[in-house]
Amino acid sequence: MSITYSEIMKQRLYILLPVALMLMVTACTNRNFHLEGNITEAEDSMLFLEHMSLDGPVRVDSVKLKKDGAFSFSEEAGEAPEFYRLRIANSIINVSVDSTETITFKASYPTMASQYEVSGSENCEKIKELSLMQMQLLARAIAIDNDERLGVKQVEDSVNRLVEGYKDIVRNNYIFKEPQKAYSYFALFQTLGGRLIFNPHESDMDIRTFAAVATAWDTYYPGAVRGENLHNIAIEGLKVLRANQVKRYGPAIDVDKLEVTGVIDLPLKDNKGVQRSLTELKGKVVLLDFHAFAMKGSTERIMMLRELYNKYHAQGLEVYQVSVDPDEHFWKTQTAALPWINVYDPDGVSSTYLQRYNVQDIPTFFLIDRNNTLYKRDAQVENLQQEIEKLLKGN
Numbered sequence: 001m002s003i004t005y006s007e008i009m010k011q012r013l014y015i016l017l018p019v020a021l022m023l024m025v026t027a028c029t030n031r032n033f034h035l036e037g038n039i040t041e042a043e044d045s046m047l048f049l050e051h052m053s054l055d056g057p058v059r060v061d062s063v064k065l066k067k068d069g070a071f072s073f074s075e076e077a078g079e080a081p082e083f084y085r086l087r088i089a090n091s092i093i094n095v096s097v098d099s100t101e102t103i104t105f106k107a108s109y110p111t112m113a114s115q116y117e118v119s120g121s122e123n124c125e126k127i128k129e130l131s132l133m134q135m136q137l138l139a140r141a142i143a144i145d146n147d148e149r150l151g152v153k154q155v156e157d158s159v160n161r162l163v164e165g166y167k168d169i170v171r172n173n174y175i176f177k178e179p180q181k182a183y184s185y186f187a188l189f190q191t192l193g194g195r196l197i198f199n200p201h202e203s204d205m206d207i208r209t210f211a212a213v214a215t216a217w218d219t220y221y222p223g224a225v226r227g228e229n230l231h232n233i234a235i236e237g238l239k240v241l242r243a244n245q246v247k248r249y250g251p252a253i254d255v256d257k258l259e260v261t262g263v264i265d266l267p268l269k270d271n272k273g274v275q276r277s278l279t280e281l282k283g284k285v286v287l288l289d290f291h292a293f294a295m296k297g298s299t300e301r302i303m304m305l306r307e308l309y310n311k312y313h314a315q316g317l318e319v320y321q322v323s324v325d326p327d328e329h330f331w332k333t334q335t336a337a338l339p340w341i342n343v344y345d346p347d348g349v350s351s352t353y354l355q356r357y358n359v360q361d362i363p364t365f366f367l368i369d370r371n372n373t374l375y376k377r378d379a380q381v382e383n384l385q386q387e388i389e390k391l392l393k394g395n
Helices: 005-029 122-145 152-175 182-188 204-220 225-249 255-260 298-315 328-335 352-356 384-392
Strands: 032-040 046-053 056-064 070-076 082-088 091-097 102-108 116-119 285-291 317-323 341-344 364-368 374-377
Touching: 032 082, 032 091, 046 070, 056 070, 082 182, 091 102, 091 122, 091 182, 116 122, 122 152, 122 182, 152 182, 152 204, 182 204, 182 225, 204 225, 285 298, 285 384, 298 317, 298 384, 317 328, 328 341, 364 384, 374 384
Parallel strands: 032 102, 285 317, 317 341
Antiparallel strands: 032 070, 046 056, 046 082, 082 091, 102 116, 285 364, 364 374
16 A cells, blocks of 8 residues: 555644644743853852742752853742742842743852842842842941940931931832832841831831732732732731830720710811811711721722612711721722712821720721710621611611
Protein backbone atom coordinates (compact mmCIF):
# COMPACT_ATOMS: atom_id res chain seq x y z
CA MET A 1 0.00 0.00 0.00
CA SER A 2 1.43 3.34 -1.01
CA ILE A 3 1.09 6.56 1.02
CA THR A 4 0.86 9.88 -0.78
CA TYR A 5 2.74 13.04 0.20
CA SER A 6 -0.57 14.65 1.17
CA GLU A 7 -1.39 11.86 3.61
CA ILE A 8 2.08 12.10 5.18
CA MET A 9 1.56 15.84 5.78
CA LYS A 10 -1.83 15.17 7.33
CA GLN A 11 -0.28 12.66 9.74
CA ARG A 12 2.39 15.21 10.64
CA LEU A 13 -0.30 17.78 11.34
CA TYR A 14 -2.19 15.34 13.58
CA ILE A 15 1.01 14.77 15.55
CA LEU A 16 2.12 18.40 15.71
CA LEU A 17 -1.28 19.98 16.44
CA PRO A 18 -1.64 18.58 20.01
CA VAL A 19 1.97 19.60 20.72
CA ALA A 20 1.31 23.14 19.47
CA LEU A 21 -1.87 23.37 21.53
CA MET A 22 -0.02 22.16 24.60
CA LEU A 23 2.67 24.79 24.06
CA MET A 24 -0.01 27.48 23.67
CA VAL A 25 -1.70 26.45 26.93
CA THR A 26 1.67 26.41 28.70
CA ALA A 27 2.45 29.89 27.39
CA CYS A 28 -0.93 31.20 28.57
CA THR A 29 -0.57 29.73 32.06
CA ASN A 30 3.12 30.59 32.51
CA ARG A 31 2.81 33.66 34.75
CA ASN A 32 6.37 34.01 35.94
CA PHE A 33 8.29 37.10 36.95
CA HIS A 34 12.02 37.36 36.38
CA LEU A 35 14.76 38.95 38.48
CA GLU A 36 18.14 39.22 36.84
CA GLY A 37 21.32 41.26 36.81
CA ASN A 38 24.82 41.40 38.21
CA ILE A 39 26.23 41.84 41.70
CA THR A 40 29.96 42.20 41.31
CA GLU A 41 32.76 41.92 43.88
CA ALA A 42 30.96 38.91 45.33
CA GLU A 43 32.61 35.92 43.66
CA ASP A 44 31.76 32.61 45.40
CA SER A 45 29.14 34.37 47.61
CA MET A 46 25.65 32.93 47.92
CA LEU A 47 22.88 35.19 46.67
CA PHE A 48 19.51 34.29 48.17
CA LEU A 49 16.05 35.13 46.86
CA GLU A 50 13.67 35.28 49.83
CA HIS A 51 9.92 35.80 49.90
CA MET A 52 8.93 38.35 52.54
CA SER A 53 5.77 36.62 53.76
CA LEU A 54 3.56 37.95 56.54
CA ASP A 55 5.29 35.45 58.83
CA GLY A 56 8.81 36.52 57.88
CA PRO A 57 11.40 35.73 55.20
CA VAL A 58 11.14 32.40 53.39
CA ARG A 59 13.98 31.16 51.19
CA VAL A 60 12.84 30.64 47.59
CA ASP A 61 16.02 30.15 45.56
CA SER A 62 19.77 30.77 45.65
CA VAL A 63 22.79 30.91 43.39
CA LYS A 64 26.55 30.91 43.93
CA LEU A 65 27.87 33.98 42.15
CA LYS A 66 30.74 33.79 39.70
CA LYS A 67 33.23 36.53 38.97
CA ASP A 68 30.84 38.55 36.79
CA GLY A 69 28.15 38.34 39.50
CA ALA A 70 25.42 37.36 37.01
CA PHE A 71 22.18 35.93 38.42
CA SER A 72 18.69 35.07 37.21
CA PHE A 73 15.64 33.99 39.19
CA SER A 74 12.18 33.12 37.87
CA GLU A 75 9.11 32.47 40.04
CA GLU A 76 5.36 32.38 39.61
CA ALA A 77 3.65 35.75 39.89
CA GLY A 78 0.57 36.12 42.10
CA GLU A 79 -2.67 38.02 41.56
CA ALA A 80 -1.60 40.80 43.95
CA PRO A 81 1.77 42.46 44.58
CA GLU A 82 4.26 40.43 46.58
CA PHE A 83 7.54 41.26 48.26
CA TYR A 84 10.93 39.62 48.03
CA ARG A 85 14.51 40.46 48.84
CA LEU A 86 17.90 39.71 47.32
CA ARG A 87 20.38 38.97 50.11
CA ILE A 88 24.09 38.34 50.47
CA ALA A 89 24.94 37.87 54.17
CA ASN A 90 23.40 40.97 55.83
CA SER A 91 23.24 43.10 52.67
CA ILE A 92 19.71 43.34 51.26
CA ILE A 93 17.90 44.75 48.24
CA ASN A 94 14.13 44.96 48.72
CA VAL A 95 11.99 43.90 45.76
CA SER A 96 8.31 44.10 44.92
CA VAL A 97 6.66 42.15 42.11
CA ASP A 98 3.17 42.88 40.83
CA SER A 99 3.09 41.16 37.42
CA THR A 100 5.03 38.98 35.02
CA GLU A 101 7.66 41.67 34.70
CA THR A 102 11.42 41.35 34.28
CA ILE A 103 13.36 43.45 36.78
CA THR A 104 17.07 44.07 36.38
CA PHE A 105 19.51 44.94 39.18
CA LYS A 106 23.13 46.06 39.05
CA ALA A 107 25.18 46.43 42.21
CA SER A 108 28.47 45.67 43.94
CA TYR A 109 29.03 43.92 47.23
CA PRO A 110 29.08 45.00 50.06
CA THR A 111 27.43 48.35 49.12
CA MET A 112 24.49 46.71 47.32
CA ALA A 113 21.88 47.80 49.89
CA SER A 114 22.39 51.52 49.26
CA GLN A 115 24.14 51.69 45.88
CA TYR A 116 22.29 49.70 43.28
CA GLU A 117 20.57 50.35 39.97
CA VAL A 118 17.15 48.93 39.15
CA SER A 119 15.11 48.98 35.96
CA GLY A 120 11.89 47.41 34.75
CA SER A 121 9.73 48.25 37.79
CA GLU A 122 8.43 51.60 38.99
CA ASN A 123 7.59 50.04 42.36
CA CYS A 124 11.17 48.85 42.86
CA GLU A 125 12.49 52.27 41.91
CA LYS A 126 10.21 53.91 44.50
CA ILE A 127 11.18 51.30 47.11
CA LYS A 128 14.81 52.21 46.48
CA GLU A 129 13.96 55.89 47.08
CA LEU A 130 12.14 55.02 50.30
CA SER A 131 14.95 52.76 51.51
CA LEU A 132 17.54 55.50 50.97
CA MET A 133 15.32 58.02 52.75
CA GLN A 134 14.95 55.58 55.66
CA MET A 135 18.75 55.21 55.90
CA GLN A 136 19.14 58.99 55.94
CA LEU A 137 16.49 59.25 58.66
CA LEU A 138 18.35 56.71 60.78
CA ALA A 139 21.65 58.54 60.30
CA ARG A 140 20.13 61.86 61.34
CA ALA A 141 18.43 60.27 64.39
CA ILE A 142 21.76 58.74 65.48
CA ALA A 143 23.50 62.10 65.06
CA ILE A 144 20.91 63.76 67.31
CA ASP A 145 21.25 61.00 69.89
CA ASN A 146 25.05 61.41 69.90
CA ASP A 147 24.91 65.19 70.32
CA GLU A 148 26.30 65.73 73.83
CA ARG A 149 24.88 69.25 73.94
CA LEU A 150 21.32 67.88 74.09
CA GLY A 151 19.57 66.54 77.14
CA VAL A 152 17.38 63.43 77.15
CA LYS A 153 14.15 65.39 76.65
CA GLN A 154 15.68 67.50 73.87
CA VAL A 155 16.89 64.37 72.08
CA GLU A 156 13.45 62.79 72.35
CA ASP A 157 11.66 65.91 71.08
CA SER A 158 14.13 66.42 68.23
CA VAL A 159 13.86 62.81 67.04
CA ASN A 160 10.07 62.93 67.26
CA ARG A 161 9.98 66.08 65.11
CA LEU A 162 12.35 64.44 62.65
CA VAL A 163 10.15 61.35 62.39
CA GLU A 164 6.94 63.36 62.02
CA GLY A 165 8.51 65.36 59.21
CA TYR A 166 9.58 62.15 57.49
CA LYS A 167 6.07 60.71 57.84
CA ASP A 168 4.50 63.82 56.32
CA ILE A 169 6.77 63.55 53.28
CA VAL A 170 6.18 59.83 52.78
CA ARG A 171 2.46 60.09 53.43
CA ASN A 172 1.87 62.97 50.99
CA ASN A 173 4.40 62.15 48.27
CA TYR A 174 4.05 58.39 48.21
CA ILE A 175 1.23 56.73 50.20
CA PHE A 176 -1.71 59.11 49.69
CA LYS A 177 -0.57 59.80 46.14
CA GLU A 178 -0.94 56.17 45.01
CA PRO A 179 -2.16 54.01 47.93
CA GLN A 180 -2.79 51.02 45.66
CA LYS A 181 0.89 50.70 44.75
CA ALA A 182 3.20 48.11 46.27
CA TYR A 183 5.65 50.81 47.35
CA SER A 184 2.92 52.44 49.47
CA TYR A 185 2.38 49.16 51.28
CA PHE A 186 6.16 48.86 51.72
CA ALA A 187 6.32 52.36 53.24
CA LEU A 188 3.83 51.44 55.96
CA PHE A 189 6.22 48.90 57.44
CA GLN A 190 9.44 50.90 57.51
CA THR A 191 11.10 50.96 60.91
CA LEU A 192 13.41 53.13 62.96
CA GLY A 193 15.30 51.51 65.79
CA GLY A 194 13.18 48.38 65.50
CA ARG A 195 9.86 50.28 65.80
CA LEU A 196 7.34 51.01 63.08
CA ILE A 197 7.61 54.58 61.80
CA PHE A 198 3.88 54.54 61.01
CA ASN A 199 2.48 53.14 64.24
CA PRO A 200 -1.32 52.66 64.29
CA HIS A 201 -1.23 51.97 68.02
CA GLU A 202 0.01 55.47 68.76
CA SER A 203 -1.45 57.80 66.14
CA ASP A 204 -4.90 58.30 64.63
CA MET A 205 -3.26 59.69 61.47
CA ASP A 206 -1.25 56.49 61.17
CA ILE A 207 -4.49 54.51 61.44
CA ARG A 208 -5.91 56.65 58.63
CA THR A 209 -2.79 55.93 56.59
CA PHE A 210 -3.12 52.16 57.02
CA ALA A 211 -6.84 52.36 56.25
CA ALA A 212 -6.24 54.35 53.05
CA VAL A 213 -3.91 51.66 51.68
CA ALA A 214 -6.25 48.89 52.86
CA THR A 215 -9.17 50.48 51.01
CA ALA A 216 -7.14 50.87 47.83
CA TRP A 217 -6.03 47.25 47.97
CA ASP A 218 -9.66 46.16 48.44
CA THR A 219 -10.46 47.94 45.18
CA TYR A 220 -7.47 46.83 43.11
CA TYR A 221 -6.73 43.43 44.67
CA PRO A 222 -9.99 42.13 46.24
CA GLY A 223 -9.45 39.21 48.59
CA ALA A 224 -5.69 39.73 48.85
CA VAL A 225 -4.31 38.48 52.16
CA ARG A 226 -2.13 41.57 52.56
CA GLY A 227 -5.15 43.84 52.14
CA GLU A 228 -7.06 41.94 54.81
CA ASN A 229 -4.02 42.17 57.07
CA LEU A 230 -3.99 45.97 56.67
CA HIS A 231 -7.65 46.13 57.70
CA ASN A 232 -6.95 44.06 60.79
CA ILE A 233 -4.02 46.29 61.75
CA ALA A 234 -6.12 49.46 61.31
CA ILE A 235 -9.03 48.05 63.33
CA GLU A 236 -6.76 46.77 66.10
CA GLY A 237 -4.98 50.12 66.21
CA LEU A 238 -8.32 51.90 66.50
CA LYS A 239 -9.32 49.68 69.44
CA VAL A 240 -6.04 50.30 71.24
CA LEU A 241 -6.22 54.05 70.66
CA ARG A 242 -9.82 54.23 71.85
CA ALA A 243 -9.03 52.18 74.95
CA ASN A 244 -6.07 54.42 75.80
CA GLN A 245 -8.18 57.54 75.41
CA VAL A 246 -10.88 56.11 77.67
CA LYS A 247 -8.22 55.31 80.29
CA ARG A 248 -6.85 58.84 80.02
CA TYR A 249 -10.09 60.81 79.91
CA GLY A 250 -12.67 58.35 81.21
CA PRO A 251 -15.94 57.46 79.48
CA ALA A 252 -18.19 60.42 78.79
CA ILE A 253 -21.42 58.45 78.88
CA ASP A 254 -22.56 55.75 81.27
CA VAL A 255 -24.00 53.14 78.92
CA ASP A 256 -26.52 51.99 81.53
CA LYS A 257 -27.97 55.50 81.78
CA LEU A 258 -28.28 56.38 78.12
CA GLU A 259 -32.04 56.66 78.29
CA VAL A 260 -31.85 59.70 80.60
CA THR A 261 -28.80 61.56 79.31
CA GLY A 262 -30.34 63.57 76.47
CA VAL A 263 -28.30 63.98 73.29
CA ILE A 264 -24.83 65.36 72.65
CA ASP A 265 -25.01 67.48 69.53
CA LEU A 266 -22.77 66.87 66.52
CA PRO A 267 -22.51 70.08 64.45
CA LEU A 268 -20.60 68.74 61.43
CA LYS A 269 -20.66 69.48 57.70
CA ASP A 270 -22.34 67.05 55.32
CA ASN A 271 -21.09 65.94 51.91
CA LYS A 272 -22.55 69.09 50.32
CA GLY A 273 -20.72 71.41 52.74
CA VAL A 274 -23.82 72.22 54.81
CA GLN A 275 -23.52 72.09 58.60
CA ARG A 276 -25.95 69.62 60.13
CA SER A 277 -26.75 68.81 63.75
CA LEU A 278 -28.70 66.24 65.71
CA THR A 279 -30.84 68.83 67.43
CA GLU A 280 -32.44 69.87 64.13
CA LEU A 281 -33.86 66.33 63.88
CA LYS A 282 -36.07 66.60 66.96
CA GLY A 283 -39.41 64.96 66.16
CA LYS A 284 -37.75 62.14 64.20
CA VAL A 285 -36.36 58.81 65.29
CA VAL A 286 -32.63 58.95 64.53
CA LEU A 287 -30.14 56.18 63.96
CA LEU A 288 -26.80 57.81 64.77
CA ASP A 289 -24.06 55.78 63.08
CA PHE A 290 -20.31 56.23 63.59
CA HIS A 291 -18.72 54.72 60.52
CA ALA A 292 -15.58 54.46 58.37
CA PHE A 293 -16.07 53.58 54.73
CA ALA A 294 -12.42 52.49 54.58
CA MET A 295 -13.04 49.69 57.05
CA LYS A 296 -13.75 46.11 56.07
CA GLY A 297 -17.48 45.26 56.00
CA SER A 298 -18.55 48.79 55.11
CA THR A 299 -20.52 47.72 52.01
CA GLU A 300 -22.61 45.21 53.95
CA ARG A 301 -23.39 47.77 56.65
CA ILE A 302 -24.44 50.40 54.10
CA MET A 303 -26.78 47.87 52.47
CA MET A 304 -28.34 47.15 55.87
CA LEU A 305 -28.83 50.87 56.56
CA ARG A 306 -30.32 51.41 53.11
CA GLU A 307 -32.87 48.67 53.74
CA LEU A 308 -33.87 50.25 57.07
CA TYR A 309 -34.00 53.74 55.55
CA ASN A 310 -36.16 52.63 52.62
CA LYS A 311 -38.55 50.83 54.95
CA TYR A 312 -38.95 53.40 57.73
CA HIS A 313 -37.92 56.84 56.44
CA ALA A 314 -41.45 57.77 55.38
CA GLN A 315 -42.62 56.93 58.92
CA GLY A 316 -40.11 59.29 60.53
CA LEU A 317 -36.73 57.53 60.63
CA GLU A 318 -33.59 59.50 59.81
CA VAL A 319 -30.03 58.20 59.58
CA TYR A 320 -27.29 60.55 60.73
CA GLN A 321 -23.99 58.96 59.71
CA VAL A 322 -20.69 60.31 61.04
CA SER A 323 -17.60 59.32 59.05
CA VAL A 324 -14.13 59.16 60.59
CA ASP A 325 -12.47 58.11 57.33
CA PRO A 326 -8.84 59.11 56.73
CA ASP A 327 -9.53 60.47 53.24
CA GLU A 328 -12.26 63.11 52.91
CA HIS A 329 -12.35 62.88 49.10
CA PHE A 330 -12.85 59.12 49.33
CA TRP A 331 -15.69 59.67 51.83
CA LYS A 332 -17.42 62.15 49.50
CA THR A 333 -17.20 59.65 46.65
CA GLN A 334 -18.66 56.86 48.78
CA THR A 335 -21.56 58.93 50.11
CA ALA A 336 -22.55 60.78 46.91
CA ALA A 337 -25.49 58.45 46.18
CA LEU A 338 -26.65 57.80 49.76
CA PRO A 339 -30.03 59.37 50.67
CA TRP A 340 -29.51 60.01 54.39
CA ILE A 341 -27.45 62.61 56.26
CA ASN A 342 -23.72 62.01 55.91
CA VAL A 343 -21.32 64.21 57.88
CA TYR A 344 -17.55 64.13 58.14
CA ASP A 345 -15.43 64.51 61.27
CA PRO A 346 -12.02 65.84 60.20
CA ASP A 347 -10.50 64.78 63.54
CA GLY A 348 -11.06 61.14 62.62
CA VAL A 349 -10.44 58.63 65.39
CA SER A 350 -9.13 61.42 67.65
CA SER A 351 -12.52 63.10 67.58
CA THR A 352 -13.83 64.45 70.86
CA TYR A 353 -17.27 63.25 69.78
CA LEU A 354 -16.06 59.65 69.82
CA GLN A 355 -14.74 60.23 73.33
CA ARG A 356 -17.95 61.87 74.52
CA TYR A 357 -20.08 59.06 73.10
CA ASN A 358 -17.61 56.48 74.46
CA VAL A 359 -17.18 54.92 71.03
CA GLN A 360 -14.48 52.27 71.34
CA ASP A 361 -15.20 50.38 68.12
CA ILE A 362 -16.01 51.47 64.58
CA PRO A 363 -18.75 51.04 63.44
CA THR A 364 -21.06 51.83 66.39
CA PHE A 365 -24.66 53.07 66.35
CA PHE A 366 -27.09 54.74 68.76
CA LEU A 367 -30.86 55.16 68.65
CA ILE A 368 -32.36 58.58 69.48
CA ASP A 369 -36.08 59.02 70.14
CA ARG A 370 -38.41 61.73 68.84
CA ASN A 371 -37.68 63.90 71.90
CA ASN A 372 -34.00 64.06 70.84
CA THR A 373 -32.97 61.85 73.75
CA LEU A 374 -30.48 59.00 73.55
CA TYR A 375 -32.38 55.76 73.86
CA LYS A 376 -29.98 52.82 73.36
CA ARG A 377 -26.65 51.94 71.78
CA ASP A 378 -25.98 48.90 69.62
CA ALA A 379 -24.77 46.74 72.52
CA GLN A 380 -28.21 47.11 74.14
CA VAL A 381 -30.21 46.32 70.99
CA GLU A 382 -31.22 42.73 70.25
CA ASN A 383 -33.60 43.43 67.36
CA LEU A 384 -32.96 46.74 65.60
CA GLN A 385 -36.14 46.77 63.49
CA GLN A 386 -38.33 46.10 66.51
CA GLU A 387 -36.66 48.93 68.47
CA ILE A 388 -37.10 51.34 65.54
CA GLU A 389 -40.78 50.42 65.17
CA LYS A 390 -41.26 50.88 68.90
CA LEU A 391 -39.80 54.39 68.80
CA LEU A 392 -41.74 55.33 65.67
CA LYS A 393 -44.99 54.37 67.41
CA GLY A 394 -43.98 56.41 70.45
CA ASN A 395 -44.03 53.45 72.83
